[in-house]
Amino acid sequence: MHALPSLHEVSGAFREGGLADRVILTLARAEAGRELQNEDRDALQHAVDFLSQAKRGYNWLSDPQVSRDSRAWARSFGTAARSLDRRTRDAEFLGDIEQMLQVVTQLRTTGIAESEPLKCARVFFNRVLRSAIDHIDAAISARDINDPGAPEWVLANSFGT
Amino acid sequence: MGTREQLWDLKIRCAQERCQALAAGIAGLQSRIQTTPAAGTVIRAINDAVQALQQYLGDLLHSPDLDLLTETELEAKIHFAARNLPVLYRLLGLVEHSDVSAVPAELIVPLRRELQNLFPDAELLVVASPTLNYSVLELSQYLRRIFENLNHAIPKYLPESVFRASIPSVEYDQGLLHCILAHEIGHPLYDLHHIEDKVMPISIEATHLQEAYHQAQREFAEQIAPGAQKQFPFDELRFKRYVTWTVNEMLPNWVQELAADLFGFMLFGPAYLFAFIHFSQSFALLDSASTSHPPDRERIRAMFRMLDRMYSADVFSQATREFLDLWRQIASRENADVQGVYEGVALKAIRDARVSDRLIDAVMAAMRPEQCYNAQRYRDDCGALGELIDAQIPPAEVMDPATGQTRAATITGILNAGWDRFLSGLLRFKEQVRDGSGMAPFDLTLRFNRFLLKSMELNDAVIAWGKAKDDIINRQSAGPDAECSYSPR
Numbered sequence: 001m002h003a004l005p006s007l008h009e010v011s012g013a014f015r016e017g018g019l020a021d022r023v024i025l026t027l028a029r030a031e032a033g034r035e036l037q038n039e040d041r042d043a044l045q046h047a048v049d050f051l052s053q054a055k056r057g058y059n060w061l062s063d064p065q066v067s068r069d070s071r072a073w074a075r076s077f078g079t080a081a082r083s084l085d086r087r088t089r090d091a092e093f094l095g096d097i098e099q100m101l102q103v104v105t106q107l108r109t110t111g112i113a114e115s116e117p118l119k120c121a122r123v124f125f126n127r128v129l130r131s132a133i134d135h136i137d138a139a140i141s142a143r144d145i146n147d148p149g150a151p152e153w154v155l156a157n158s159f160g161t
Numbered sequence: 162m163g164t165r166e167q168l169w170d171l172k173i174r175c176a177q178e179r180c181q182a183l184a185a186g187i188a189g190l191q192s193r194i195q196t197t198p199a200a201g202t203v204i205r206a207i208n209d210a211v212q213a214l215q216q217y218l219g220d221l222l223h224s225p226d227l228d229l230l231t232e233t234e235l236e237a238k239i240h241f242a243a244r245n246l247p248v249l250y251r252l253l254g255l256v257e258h259s260d261v262s263a264v265p266a267e268l269i270v271p272l273r274r275e276l277q278n279l280f281p282d283a284e285l286l287v288v289a290s291p292t293l294n295y296s297v298l299e300l301s302q303y304l305r306r307i308f309e310n311l312n313h314a315i316p317k318y319l320p321e322s323v324f325r326a327s328i329p330s331v332e333y334d335q336g337l338l339h340c341i342l343a344h345e346i347g348h349p350l351y352d353l354h355h356i357e358d359k360v361m362p363i364s365i366e367a368t369h370l371q372e373a374y375h376q377a378q379r380e381f382a383e384q385i386a387p388g389a390q391k392q393f394p395f396d397e398l399r400f401k402r403y404v405t406w407t408v409n410e411m412l413p414n415w416v417q418e419l420a421a422d423l424f425g426f427m428l429f430g431p432a433y434l435f436a437f438i439h440f441s442q443s444f445a446l447l448d449s450a451s452t453s454h455p456p457d458r459e460r461i462r463a464m465f466r467m468l469d470r471m472y473s474a475d476v477f478s479q480a481t482r483e484f485l486d487l488w489r490q491i492a493s494r495e496n497a498d499v500q501g502v503y504e505g506v507a508l509k510a511i512r513d514a515r516v517s518d519r520l521i522d523a524v525m526a527a528m529r530p531e532q533c534y535n536a537q538r539y540r541d542d543c544g545a546l547g548e549l550i551d552a553q554i555p556p557a558e559v560m561d562p563a564t565g566q567t568r569a570a571t572i573t574g575i576l577n578a579g580w581d582r583f584l585s586g587l588l589r590f591k592e593q594v595r596d597g598s599g600m601a602p603f604d605l606t607l608r609f610n611r612f613l614l615k616s617m618e619l620n621d622a623v624i625a626w627g628k629a630k631d632d633i634i635n636r637q638s639a640g641p642d643a644e645c646s647y648s649p650r
Contacts, residue, residue, distance in 0.1 A: 007298070010248055011306050017241050018310060024238075028229040060405050064370050066412040066510070067362035074409035081402045090397035122234075129237045136244045140251055 009139035016050075016079060017132025020125045023047045023104075027122045036111050044108035047125070051101045054080035058093055083127035100124060165232065166222075169239060173218045176243040180215040183249060184208060190253070199284035199323050203256050206304045206319050207249055213313040214245050245307050252303060255325055256286065267618040268328075268339060271572040274624075275428070276324060276346060278532060280353070283322040289330035293444065296327045297345030322349065336613040337583060340429050340436035340576055347424030348417065354527035356420045360519045363412060363510050373502040374404055380502075404503070407452060411507045415455040416520065419463050419511070423524040426464050430534030431472065431481075432576040434464045435584065438488060448496045450504040455511065462492040467521055472536045478543065480585040534573050546570055546578035551589035555612065557619035569623040570616075579613045 022043040029040060036044075057077025060070055084096055100121045107113040187208045221227075221242060227235060273285040300323045308315045326342055351357070378400060425433040438461065447458045465488075474482055496508060510516065546556035556575050558567045582590060587609055591598065594608060 007248075007251070007303050010251075011303060014244075014306055014310055017244075021238055021241055024234055025226060025230070028234070029226055032226075032229050034226070034229075057405055058401070060409070061370065061374070061401065062367070064365040064367055064408070065362040066365065066409055068357055068413075070362070071409045071413055074405045078402050078406045081398055090401065093398055126234050126237055129234075129241055133237065133240055133244055136248070140247045 006139040010136050012075065013132040013135035013139065016075075017129050017136075019043070019046045019050060020128035020132065023125045024122060024129065027107075027118060027125065030107055030111075030113060031115065031118055031122070036107070041108055044104050047104045047121075048101065048108065050076050050128075051080070051097055051104070053077070054097055055094065055101075058097075079128055079131055082131050083124055169222060169235060172236075172239050172243075173222060176218050176239075176246065177215050179246055180211050180218070183246065183253070184211050187211065187253065190257070199286040199320070200256050202284065202318060202320065203252070203286065203300055203304070203323055203325075206316055207253050207256075209316055210245070210249055210304060210307050210311070210313075213308065213311045214242075214249070217242060217311040217313070242310075245310055248303070248307060252300065255288070255298065255300065257288070267614040267621075268336070270621045271617050272326065272342065274621075275572060279346065279350065279428075280322055280324075282320055283324055284320045285324050285326060287326045287328065289333050290327045291330050292327075293329050293332075294327070295329070295339075295341040295345055295440075297342060297348060298325045298327070299323065299349055300325050324349065334607065334611050334614060336610040336617070337432075337576065337579055338436050338440050338610075340425075340432045340580075341440055343425035343429035343433045344421045344437070345425075346428060347421030350424045350527065351417050351420045354523070356520070356523045356527065357413060357416065359523035360416050360420075360516065361413070363416075363513075363516055365408065365412075365506060365510050369509065370404075370408070370506055373506045374400075377404070377502045407503050408506060411452045411503060412510060414453045415450075415459075415507055415511055416516075418454050419460060420520060420524055422460050422464055423467055423521060424528075426467050427524060427528050427533045429573050430539055430577050431468065431477075431485075432534075432573065432580045434461070434468065435484075435580045437461070437464070447491070450501065450508070455508070456496055456504075458492055458494070458496055459508065459511070461488060463517065463520070465489050465492055466517065467525075470521070472539065476536045476540045476543075478581055478585055481581055484584050534577070538574065539577055542570070542574035542578045543581040546574055547582055550578055550582050550612075551593075553590060553593035553612070555616035555619050557616050558623045569627055570620050572617055572620065575613060575616050575620060579609070583609065 022039070023046065026036065026040040026043045030036060053073045053076035055077075057070075057073035057075070057080075060073060060077070080097060081093065084093065099117055103113050103117040103121050107118070187204060190204055218239075221239065227238075230238065269285070269287050272287065276283055276285050301319055301321060304319060305315050324346075326345065328339060328342070332338060381400075422433075422437070425437075429436075441457050445457050448456045450456045465485075468485070474485075477485060545559045549556040549559075556570055556578060559570050559574075560567050583606070587605060590609060590612075591600070591605060594600065594605070600608070
């Protein structure tokens with residue numbers, strides 16, 4: 001009757017974390033001035049896809065259609081929002097994502113990017129990786145696996161604390 | 162070696178020790194007698210994954226360019242790799258209690274046969290869990306993911322699919338309720354036939370969603386600071402993320418659950434609907450919904466839509482018809498008490514006639530006629546097998562009136578005839594049971610369920626003997642050098 005959503009969650013988190021893991025190493029190589037290899041370009045393409053999906057997820061409410069794609073957008077949006085600086089406000093979200101999108105796109109096509117935005121992207125993708133680890137832990141311990149995107153006050157209430 | 166390197170080396174060595182401990186635990190499990198070969202295969206794959214993880218961790222510190230990573234990044238990288246370990250523990254836990262002492266052997270072979278009719282390369286393992294729940298989970302996909310994470314080749318011996326069916330341990334002899342497994346088989350069928358892509362996209366009325374959004378904002382603000390919602394400094398980004406995630410999880414989950422019910426109905430016929438009502442209504446609220454499951458009333462309503470398409474009222478006995486009429490009425494009432502704003506949004510979207518028609522059409526189109534139970538079979542089974550049940554003769558095989566030859570019954574036939582007699586109060590069955598008239602209803606039901614499980618076991622023997630007989634005849638006609646094609650099960 002009830003599925004075991006936790007392993008499904010784990011699988012998704014491994015996919016997302018694996019992507020972030022590769023992107024971080026690529027950004028570190030770029031920052032150190034190393035020449036990018038094909039695998040680095042692949043990793044950057046995944047980063048572009050992830051950030052583009054996060055943008056679409058952010059805008060989903062203005063044209064709410066549910067599909068396989070929209071589910072992926074919602075997930076990427078959730079992960080991206082959790083991985084930005086905690087002080088990021090709604091109005092700043094798109095700007096921050098757009099800036100990172102420009103950095104990884106430029107890096108992928110030209111092999112170079114400005115240092116400061118590159119550092120920000122590195123911090124961001126490391127948070128994506130840590131978020132994936134948290135997701136795996138939560139899913140394995142069956143803690144809050146139903147609503148990983150829930151605001152904290154919802155979770156606080158649902159657990160009666 | 163500097164402090165940084167020593168720390169990472171220690172972390173990796175600790176993780177490797179945990180791998181060794183897990184490998185030792187696996188060795189103990191491998192000695193148990195399993196009900197199907199699948200459990201042994203999964204345990205072997207977990208063991209290989211543990212070895213691969215140990216190797217991967219050992220190689221990690223020699224990866225190129227790691228010196229470019231910050232301490233935080235390197236720590237996250239190591240921990241991410243080590244997270245495969247608790248997942249392997251979890252997978253191992255899922256295989257426990259699948260040995261012969263824990264599960265009803267009568268159920269396993271017929272269930273495996275039903276499954277392999279739908280997924281020819283699949284394997285099955287059955288476990289008894291101490292929860293009031295049925296589930297079917299495909300394990301190979303998670304093992305493959307772990308091998309991919311570790312950049313390791315996927316073992317050739319790992320089947321495309323290994324289904325782990327779980328039944329409640331204390332109810333293992335409730336044969337009639339085990340029809341619930343038909344729903345669980347519906348989940349992999351949903352993926353196999355890409356039903357989501359045939360039903361989606363589903364449009365949600367933007368104004369309806371906005372209303373729900375604002376209502377939820379008010380409710381949450383009220384929960385945090387009662388009476389002060391206007392001043393509440395609302396975190397718009399977090400709320401938007403929550404709403405987007407919730408609706409995009411809930412609606413596809415609901416579509417999948419409804420489709421799994423419809424597949425369950427197609428596979429097992431009315432027996433699945435009867436089992437669903439009897440099982441779920443013992444503990445679930447009719448209009449309760451969650452992110453993962455729609456309200457039961459909606460599920461029953463969807464199954465009635467399919468039943469009314471496929472079965473005319475005259476195929477059912479009077480008692481069964483009365484049961485169905487009652488539940489049709491209950492299912493058609495409005496879901497007045499569905500809690501939660503998003504549940505309301507999802508319910509409205511899913512009850513759109515175009516969506517429900519697309520869903521039923523997609524499920525029906527996915528199945529080949531020989532895979533489906535139908536009205537004619539139901540009528541025949543309730544007639545011929547039902548008479549055997551009344552006489553307390555296990556309905557393992559049935560006589561073809563045209564030829565006078567006997568043939569094996571089917572598991573779905575036994576279960577549907579069983580449900581028909583159960584809903585009729587087991588009157589004639591009770592007459593055949595010693596002290597049946599003084600027996601408590603639950604004891605009689607239990608006796609009946611055990612009788613059905615025994616019938617399935619005999620039915621399996623009939624099928625196996627039939628196959629062996631065919632093989633012997635084929636070999637005799639092919640000549641003395643022909644090889645035996647049947648194998649022990």
